[in-house]
Amino acid sequence: MSSVIIDFHTHIFPPWLRERRDEYSKLDPCFSLLYYQPKARMATAEEVVASMDEAGIDVSAVLNIGWVSHELCVKANDYILDSVSRYPTRLVGFCAIQPRAGDAAIAELERCARAGAKGIGELRSDVQGFNLADKTTMKPLVDAALKHDLIFLTHSSEPVGHEYSGKGSITPDILYSFITSFPRLKLVCAHWGGGLPFYALMPEVAEALPNVFFDTAATVFLYKPEIFEQMSHIIGSDKILFGSDYPLIHQNRVLAQIQSAQLPEEDKARILGANAQKLLCLDERSKSIT
Numbered sequence: 663m664s665s666v667i668i669d670f671h672t673h674i675f676p677p678w679l680r681e682r683r684d685e686y687s688k689l690d691p692c693f694s695l696l697y698y699q700p701k702a703r704m705a706t707a708e709e710v711v712a713s714m715d716e717a718g719i720d721v722s723a724v725l726n727i728g729w730v731s732h733e734l735c736v737k738a739n740d741y742i743l744d745s746v747s748r749y750p751t752r753l754v755g756f757c758a759i760q761p762r763a764g765d766a767a768i769a770e771l772e773r774c775a776r777a778g779a780k781g782i783g784e785l786r787s788d789v790q791g792f793n794l795a796d797k798t799t800m801k802p803l804v805d806a807a808l809k810h811d812l813i814f815l816t817h818s819s820e821p822v823g824h825e826y827s828g829k830g831s832i833t834p835d836i837l838y839s840f841i842t843s844f845p846r847l848k849l850v851c852a853h854w855g856g857g858l859p860f861y862a863l864m865p866e867v868a869e870a871l872p873n874v875f876f877d878t879a880a881t882v883f884l885y886k887p888e889i890f891e892q893m894s895h896i897i898g899s900d901k902i903l904f905g906s907d908y909p910l911i912h913q914n915r916v917l918a919q920i921q922s923a924q925l926p927e928e929d930k931a932r933i934l935g936a937n938a939q940k941l942l943c944l945d946e947r948s949k950s951i952t
Contacts, residue, residue, distance in 0.1 A: 671905025707745035726758035728786025775810035783815025877905030
């Protein structure tokens with residue numbers, strides 16, 4: 663397929679953090695939840711670029727995690743911003759904030775925006791200890807995101823079904839409250855929004871989603887392959903973003919699932935990259951990558 667391919671959901675960490683995994687697992691609950699086990703894969707910028715080359719992916723969004731510590735948000739953001747500066751045509755940065763840090767969180771959001779970040783994420787309100795629908799906490803951050811044209815990306819999970827480490831409790835009802843509280847915000851709900859798109863069969867839910875998108879991260883662990891056809895019918899292929907959750911899952915696996923889906927080629931092209939290219943306001947630079 664000649665269209666641009668963009669993985670909207672990968673995670674990278676600095677090498678020193680991987681080497682000190684045990685130490686930081688004791689320091690931060692979110693990092694501990696996701697990476698305390700040695701078998702939990704962690705990747706550097708160089709490793710995600712190598713994976714992209716192998717899979718034929720043009721661009722990847724590299725996400726932070728929902729650090730509970732504001733200071734660790736900043737440290738990990740520094741690595742993401744540096745990585746994007748080293749691979750400007752291959753990587754797009756999403757930085758972390760701790761909303762409970764108040765003015766410091768706004769300052770960090772603005773610092774990251776000035777440095778070229780395209781978004782904030784992966785937010786983990788359940789672990790970070792804030793309420794997505796709390797306007798007192800979230801409105802100043804959303805206003806700053808709107809000012810800088812940043813996208814928010816939040817973890818999402820189903821209230822039923824497959825249990826996994828880090829599943830959490832950011833379920834469709836919580837997401838819907840956030841969406842209706844801040845309808846102008848560009849929002850990406852990871853992991854198919856925990857099933858929120860199924861509720862778009864309800865007219866009022868569908869009407870609330872003009873600025874909301876859903877990535878496919880970890881889909882091979884969660885849903886049957888038919889999810890791509892079903893979601894395209896319900897919300898439209900223009901709402902779906904290819905995301906792998908690399909290095910948890912190899913990028914090739916989700917890519918292959920999309921390419922084999924029973925969908926028109928133009929729908930696959932939208933999911934694989936055209937939607938992300940438009941959302942991220944990327945130019946045609948990625949098509950010239952060899």
